[in-house]
Amino acid sequence: MKIIVCVKQVPDAKDVRLDPKTNTLSREGVQAIMNPYDRHALEEAVRLKEQHGGTVTVVSMGPPQAEEMLREAVSCGADEAVLVSDRAFAGADTWATTYTLSQAIKKIDDFDLILCGKQAIDGDTAQVGPGLAERLDIPFVAYVRKINDCTANTIRAERLMDDGYDLLEVPLPALFTVVKEINEPRIPSLKGKMKAKKIDITKMTAVDIEADPEQLGLKGSTTQVVRVFSPELKGERAMLAGTPSEQVAQLYEKLSPLL
Amino acid sequence: MDYFLSEEQQMIVDVARQITDEMIVPQRAELDETEDYPRDILAAIAKADLYGLYIPEEYGGLGGGCFDIVLALEQFARGCTGVATAFAASALGAYPILISGSEELKQKYMPLIASGEKLAAFALTEANAGSDASGIQTTAVLDGDEWVLNGTKQWITNAGEAQIYTVIAITDKSKGPRGATMFVVEDTDPGFSYGVKEKKLGIRCSSTRELIFKDCRIPKDRVIGRIGMGFITVMKTLDQSRPGIAILGVGLGQGALDEAVVYAKQRVQFGKPIISFQAVQHILADMAIQIEAGRALVYSAAKHIDAHKNDMSKASSICKVFATDMAMKVTTDAVQVLAGYGYMREYPVEKMMRDAKILQIYEGTNQIQRNVIGQELNKEYTRS
Numbered sequence: 001m002k003i004i005v006c007v008k009q010v011p012d013a014k015d016v017r018l019d020p021k022t023n024t025l026s027r028e029g030v031q032a033i034m035n036p037y038d039r040h041a042l043e044e045a046v047r048l049k050e051q052h053g054g055t056v057t058v059v060s061m062g063p064p065q066a067e068e069m070l071r072e073a074v075s076c077g078a079d080e081a082v083l084v085s086d087r088a089f090a091g092a093d094t095w096a097t098t099y100t101l102s103q104a105i106k107k108i109d110d111f112d113l114i115l116c117g118k119q120a121i122d123g124d125t126a127q128v129g130p131g132l133a134e135r136l137d138i139p140f141v142a143y144v145r146k147i148n149d150c151t152a153n154t155i156r157a158e159r160l161m162d163d164g165y166d167l168l169e170v171p172l173p174a175l176f177t178v179v180k181e182i183n184e185p186r187i188p189s190l191k192g193k194m195k196a197k198k199i200d201i202t203k204m205t206a207v208d209i210e211a212d213p214e215q216l217g218l219k220g221s222t223t224q225v226v227r228v229f230s231p232e233l234k235g236e237r238a239m240l241a242g243t244p245s246e247q248v249a250q251l252y253e254k255l256s257p258l259l
Numbered sequence: 260m261d262y263f264l265s266e267e268q269q270m271i272v273d274v275a276r277q278i279t280d281e282m283i284v285p286q287r288a289e290l291d292e293t294e295d296y297p298r299d300i301l302a303a304i305a306k307a308d309l310y311g312l313y314i315p316e317e318y319g320g321l322g323g324g325c326f327d328i329v330l331a332l333e334q335f336a337r338g339c340t341g342v343a344t345a346f347a348a349s350a351l352g353a354y355p356i357l358i359s360g361s362e363e364l365k366q367k368y369m370p371l372i373a374s375g376e377k378l379a380a381f382a383l384t385e386a387n388a389g390s391d392a393s394g395i396q397t398t399a400v401l402d403g404d405e406w407v408l409n410g411t412k413q414w415i416t417n418a419g420e421a422q423i424y425t426v427i428a429i430t431d432k433s434k435g436p437r438g439a440t441m442f443v444v445e446d447t448d449p450g451f452s453y454g455v456k457e458k459k460l461g462i463r464c465s466s467t468r469e470l471i472f473k474d475c476r477i478p479k480d481r482v483i484g485r486i487g488m489g490f491i492t493v494m495k496t497l498d499q500s501r502p503g504i505a506i507l508g509v510g511l512g513q514g515a516l517d518e519a520v521v522y523a524k525q526r527v528q529f530g531k532p533i534i535s536f537q538a539v540q541h542i543l544a545d546m547a548i549q550i551e552a553g554r555a556l557v558y559s560a561a562k563h564i565d566a567h568k569n570d571m572s573k574a575s576s577i578c579k580v581f582a583t584d585m586a587m588k589v590t591t592d593a594v595q596v597l598a599g600y601g602y603m604r605e606y607p608v609e610k611m612m613r614d615a616k617i618l619q620i621y622e623g624t625n626q627i628q629r630n631v632i633g634q635e636l637n638k639e640y641t642r643s
Contacts, residue, residue, distance in 0.1 A: 186303070186307075187274065187277045187278055187281065187282075187303060187305045187307055188277070188310045190270060190271060190308040192322065193270045194270065
């Protein structure tokens with residue numbers, strides 16, 4: 001089984017700050033770590049490899065410093081590491097990021113499964129996983145808490161929901177984003193660390209991935225951050241029960257006074 | 260202090276430190292209370308490749324030596340000496356095979372021990388054979404293609420948890436010191452069972468039980484080395500392993516100092532943190548001096564042992580005595596610095612003090628170590 005894990009270097013949650021002028025995250029002087037959810041994705045990939053054989057390739061789009069995080073991923077069991085890095089990628093939103101990653105993954109070409117963390121702890125959008133699946137035109141499952149079994153062509157997984165879980169079977173290749181409940185990431189091994197020190201990290205630039213410059217970085221981004229704030233939680237939640245038609249009737253009753 | 264570790268050695272420290280900080284420290288108080296064997300921690304240590312540190316590469320290990328395992332043990336002991344003992348016991352059980360075993364035995368057992376898939380244990384002590392190993396009463400008699408073992412081993416670390424036991428038994432009583440032989444016994448061998456788990460003062464998560472051999476039959480080829488050479492293998496094993504106990508004293512001492520300094524900075528009496536009082540500062544300073552001296556000595560002894568396989572005894576015993584007597588003193592001082600709080604189980608230092616005591620006793624009491632050093636001195640000065 002060939003597995004790709006997308007990992008992102010993020011500022012340590014303990015000292016995240018916002019740049020008040022640009023409303024973007026200020027990364028200066030902040031310790032960079034592997035996004036914690038990506039760590040769970042990597043662990044799951046390594047476990048699948050240990051069970052079924054195959055390889056794990058970690059891919060990151062980021063600045064050259066992200067190499068350190070990729071080496072850490074190798075020390076935790078990844079076989080190959082790819083750093084997709086170019087000045088042209090700077091300022092990318094999730095739209096441009098999924099484009100860039102999809103171009104890079106098309107270059108890697110051969111894969112059965114892509115695993116990502118459910119979201120990164122800096123941007124918290126949870127859009128890159130699903131966006132990437134869409135661009136690669138493969139099935140996508142979010143919030144995977146358990147991978148039950150897989151064959152050469154299909155994989156079964158449990159998707160964590162608010163009130164339980166869904167058991168899904170999807171054809172391969174597919175893309176999953178995982179939640180932290182899926183596993184307990186391992187501590188790097190000594191052999192892994194030794195391998196990580198020596199490994200050649202594959203570097204891909206905008207030219208290497210044959211990207212359209214118009215779709216990269218700030219230029220390719222459709223998002224403009226106007227303001228960053230924590231939304232206030234308000235409003236009531238109600239669960240409607242009964243058959244679908246009963247639920248529709250109840251919903252109509254609740255909504256009609258508002259019309 | 261900077262000991263100028265190589266990049267690989269620093270990696271050993273880093274991996275062991277991460278396991279210690281993320282797994283051992285958070286669990287140690289509960290493990291002490293429940294006396295449960297730390298299986299998940301040992302599994303993580305195995306996954307991190309550390310069981311293979313001292314085992315040659317041709318048997319699935321990393322090809323390091325005494326110094327490499329010492330670096331890992333120091334970190335583990337800083338967290339919990341019980342966990343560190345459970346880990347170290349497998350190496351102690353493996354050394355007889357590595358030192359004297361046939362190529363077949365090494366091929367068969369070392370890769371399993373190196374991967375941590377199987378644990379080993381070393382069985383020497385008996386009710387009447389502690390410091391005086393000649394009191395051994397367990398016997399092994401050849402019957403056709405099998406050895407038949409009878410007797411009871413006592414206080415065996417990792418008993419009931421290990422799958423591979425290296426056991427010394429008398430094969431010819433008339434030959435005295437040349438009448439004992441070492442064997443490999445597997446947990447599934449017929450006639451082999453365990454006694455109850457002992458209740459101990461410290462290192463409570465490590466397993467200590469009897470091994471009971473009642474007409475225990477093992478294949479003929481499980482002899483380690485030559486028949487009658489058992490005591491020589493035992494002595495070489497202990498020479499090799501003692502720096503591993505010595506470093507537990509250094510790690511444990513460091514753990515106690517860390518707790519004492521942090522506490523002394525926070526604890527306010529007479530309007531000041533107690534670390535500002537000279538009486539407390541001097542206790543902490545003396546602790547730091549002794550720990551650093553112990554570390555420098557154990558590191559040097561371990562490197563000496565890696566370089567001089569035929570001249571290990573004195574260095575091995577010297578570092579064991581110094582570092583473990585030091586650990587007893589330093590952990591007692593840490594309890595004194597924390598005073599009433601230190602005496603309570605809420606803080607980790609009382610456990611550290613309880614754990615320290617065994618270091619002066621097992622793998623040869625510190626009195627026996629002084630005998631070894633004295634005898635070596637006598638030999639040296641006779642030669643010159």
